[in-house]
Amino acid sequence: MGEIVLGIGSSHAPGVTGQVEEAGEQGARFHAGLHKIREEFEKVKPDVIIEIANEHFVNFYLDNMPSICVGMGEQHFGPVEPESWLKIPHRMIPGHPELARELVKQAINSGFDLSFSEELALDHGSIIPLHFVTPNYDVPVIPIILNNVMEPMPNPRRIFQLGQLIRQVVASRPKGEKVAVIGTGGISHWVGTPEMGLINVEFDERFLDNIEKGKLESIADWTPDEIGKGGNGAHEIRNWIGVMGSMPANSKGEVATYEPVVPWVTGCGAVYWKV
């Protein structure tokens, strides 16, 4: 029996590594929260990470836009952004093709038709949390890329079900792997619109309050319009909703940090669920 040993949700604003000085003390506090999450990660020593993220027109354009794509590759290149921009060197990140394939197979057999790719490149959306949580990149990562960038996007409740599916698949593993599930992105932000830079702190408070109270099913029922109060960037919370579905029911999350960082144009939060 495999087990999920840790859940993590974290913002992935490029400024987190690319504009550290500009964010001053707020940025330092956000980093400190990520370091706390890294400590929790190292306590439980996961064998594999399933990371639910979205990309920003890196692998997929409108000619082929999967709702949910599981990365089955032996390894993944990342970050795609220049090192001078994101301040993170390029590398190959180890994958876990066997568990990834098993996840897709069980999904399809239970009526959940996931897409897959044997060659995904990872952008800041996937790399930034990994950079802090597993800086040596020595834990295999199965990236699951959601479409959170082009409407119509997958239904949040459906992504919660994806999380529940992940939980079932991990439990079915005879090898008994310890799995960490990470979701990245959000919280409120606007990207590439005239609003870019605004942060809806009330939206962020509401989101994190529900997480702290374990009201995960409630978030899974948020409509796209409710999510849209936090900007187009808030639609990335689907990635966190995937993590929520993989946790035991009504699990209360601990907020490691929340900072509305204006230079990073994002309400930046990071939470973890101890299991």
Place this chain on the structure above:
Amino acid sequence: MANGYRAGKLFFDMNRNPQLFARYQADREAVMGEYRLPEDEKQAIRDGNTIALYEMGINPYLMVSSARFLGQSSDMASLVTDFTKSLEGAGPSPVIDSVANPGPPKNGKWLIRDEDLPARWRGAVKK
């Protein structure tokens, strides 16, 4: 009426392919022709007209990662300031429906609450 699809595809491909970007820099008209851009997409690119491309329907995320193809800096700080400023006055994007549009900050107020959103977005929220 152009919807930005062909231009978006060119930007997407140039982000992945430095050789294509080099050819674009050397002969933009030829590359735009290869990608079969309609005339108004070509003209918007010639003019560096981010508002026109945004209003046509190029996804905002793709706009940001394509700033350098439109003659703008792709420095992180510049994207937040200059690129966003270039969109001031833009009408709604046709590819965004479920996203609140309060507009740029009023009186330097970057941190907002639900009450600062347009009427459509101030509806009942599940607690």
